[in-house]
Amino acid sequence: MTIKNIFKIHPFYFFTAFICAITGNFKGFLIFSKITIIHEIGHILAAIFLKWNIKKIIILPFGALTIFNEKINKPLKEELLILIFGPIFQLIFNSFTSSEITLNYSVSLLLFNLLPIWPLDGSKFLNIILNKLISFKKSHLITLYISFVFIIFIVIKTNFNLILILILMLILTKEIEEYKNHKNTFNKFLLERYLYNFKFKKIKIIKSLNTNKMKRDYKHIFYDGENYLTERKILKKKFDFTRKTW
Amino acid sequence: MKKMKKPNKFSKFISKILVCIILVLIGLIFLKSNQNARDFIYKNIFQNNLKFAKINALYEKYFGSSLPLTGSKQTALVSEEKIEYSKLEKYNDGVKLKVEENYAVPILNSGIVIFAGEKEGHGKTVIIEGADEVDIWYSNLKDIKVSMYDYLKKGSIIGEVNNQELILQFTKGGKPLDYKKYI
Numbered sequence: 001m002t003i004k005n006i007f008k009i010h011p012f013y014f015f016t017a018f019i020c021a022i023t024g025n026f027k028g029f030l031i032f033s034k035i036t037i038i039h040e041i042g043h044i045l046a047a048i049f050l051k052w053n054i055k056k057i058i059i060l061p062f063g064a065l066t067i068f069n070e071k072i073n074k075p076l077k078e079e080l081l082i083l084i085f086g087p088i089f090q091l092i093f094n095s096f097t098s099s100e101i102t103l104n105y106s107v108s109l110l111l112f113n114l115l116p117i118w119p120l121d122g123s124k125f126l127n128i129i130l131n132k133l134i135s136f137k138k139s140h141l142i143t144l145y146i147s148f149v150f151i152i153f154i155v156i157k158t159n160f161n162l163i164l165i166l167i168l169m170l171i172l173t174k175e176i177e178e179y180k181n182h183k184n185t186f187n188k189f190l191l192e193r194y195l196y197n198f199k200f201k202k203i204k205i206i207k208s209l210n211t212n213k214m215k216r217d218y219k220h221i222f223y224d225g226e227n228y229l230t231e232r233k234i235l236k237k238k239f240d241f242t243r244k245t246w
Numbered sequence: 247m248k249k250m251k252k253p254n255k256f257s258k259f260i261s262k263i264l265v266c267i268i269l270v271l272i273g274l275i276f277l278k279s280n281q282n283a284r285d286f287i288y289k290n291i292f293q294n295n296l297k298f299a300k301i302n303a304l305y306e307k308y309f310g311s312s313l314p315l316t317g318s319k320q321t322a323l324v325s326e327e328k329i330e331y332s333k334l335e336k337y338n339d340g341v342k343l344k345v346e347e348n349y350a351v352p353i354l355n356s357g358i359v360i361f362a363g364e365k366e367g368h369g370k371t372v373i374i375e376g377a378d379e380v381d382i383w384y385s386n387l388k389d390i391k392v393s394m395y396d397y398l399k400k401g402s403i404i405g406e407v408n409n410q411e412l413i414l415q416f417t418k419g420g421k422p423l424d425y426k427k428y429i
Contacts, residue, residue: 016312023305023312024298024358027395032313062315101396108315161310 009059012170016061016163028105032062035090035106039113040064042089046082062109062167065119072136072189073198076128076217083124087113115154118147118175131216137186138212144179151175190214194235209234293420295375299357302397303377329354329412329429339422340383340415341429349407351384354428356400362390368413372404380423383415 020029040057043066047054055069087110094106114122123143130139151168158164178185190211192198200219207223211234214220220231277284305312329352333344357376365371368385372392375381388408392398416423 019305019312022296022298023302024296024395024397025302025312028313028316032315105313105316112315159310161314163312164310164314167314 006054007057007059010061010170012166013059013061015166019163028101029061031102031105032109035093035102035109036060036062036064038093039086039090039109040066042085042087043082045089046085050078050082052078052082060167060170061163063113063120071192071196072185073192073196073216076131079124080128083121083128086121115150116143116146117150117154117171118144118178119171123147134215135213136189136216137214140182140185144175144182147175189216190235191239193231194239211235211238295360297375297379298360298395299375299377299397300379302358328352331412334429337413338415339417340385340413341425343412343414345407345410345412347410348388349410349412350403351387351405351407351412352401352403353384353398354382354400355380356398356402357382359392359394359396359398362392362394369408370405374398374404379418381417382428383413383417385413385415386411 017026017029020026036059040059044054044057047066047068052074053069054066056065056067058065058067090106090110094103097103097106113120114125116122116126123146126146127139127143130142133139134142151172155165155168193214200217202218203221204215204218205221205223206213209222209224209229214231222229222231222234277287302312329343329345330349331343331345335342335344353374355374355376355378357374359372360375360381361371361373363371365383365385368383370387370390371383371385372387372390373381373383384404386408387405390405392402392404398404414425414429416425416428
């Protein structure tokens, strides 16, 4: 993979650049782009440090998206580290700038980014916190529901703004895509556990054979009333089709 | 079947450059031979700016701000006062105002800064273009607190006055306007 394949600039970025150029706001737009890139470099450096596989980096007008080609069952700690390095880089950058406008824009961008709306950093923080507390499946769904609520909230609260609406539409499409893929994501989560041998330290006992209750960062033992079954046995029933073919 | 040989990257690059050179030369020859076209280019491209403030006002009216995440673009200090002066005197195309020592200048109309720096014969100058296409020149400043292409609201302070003398000039499309309408 080459760098050229990884970097993508979304057409909407050029559209916003054009609007800002004719209205004389290109200075602000350049400042926003600079802040965005610094924020994203934070994520990317952390990802390279932890040897995560970067699939794509999409540059959008007021933010950028880094998409990883990684296992869902990677430790939560690593995910949190990658996530937190974006804002940290931005804060370091803030402390070095003397320009009041840049500082102002940087803070507003950071606050927007920390809203719990799906592809933004805020929702990923929320997802990690939920994963610590409840099962993977539930936390994934709750994160998405909360983002839908917040999008509606923003649309109602703000005045009409063409570019903001376009950004929200872009976010909404990503979110609907994620929601439609919910079942696949959950199956991927189970299949990974079946295919690879993850080493988790903590153990959770589930008092039924329900795989929906499985948590990230935990090894599971199932109890069906009589016997204790390992996670692998349960997953084998689900994914091993060799005996079922007749 | 015979395979077509793919042109390599270098020859592609060279041919692109050659096409660019040809286009530039055609353009130059056209301008050299045609006086009207030359005048048009000089007038519209080299002398006039795009009317940012006007387009921005129009855009904001229908679509909202083009930088949606910024709450307020206000950065400079704002004073509610009008410019206070003790003496008014005509000066070239503009007007010279006698003001207090180190007087901080508030702007008369909101708009975009299209020039900030030293202007020959005027000293340090800030030119602000409003949504009504009127350029207001604020000359003979001691220091400038704003930079190019900042949007400023009415009453924002752009700097302090040098030698107690502030020179204002009002122009529209390059032609001077009467100052009495504005002060």
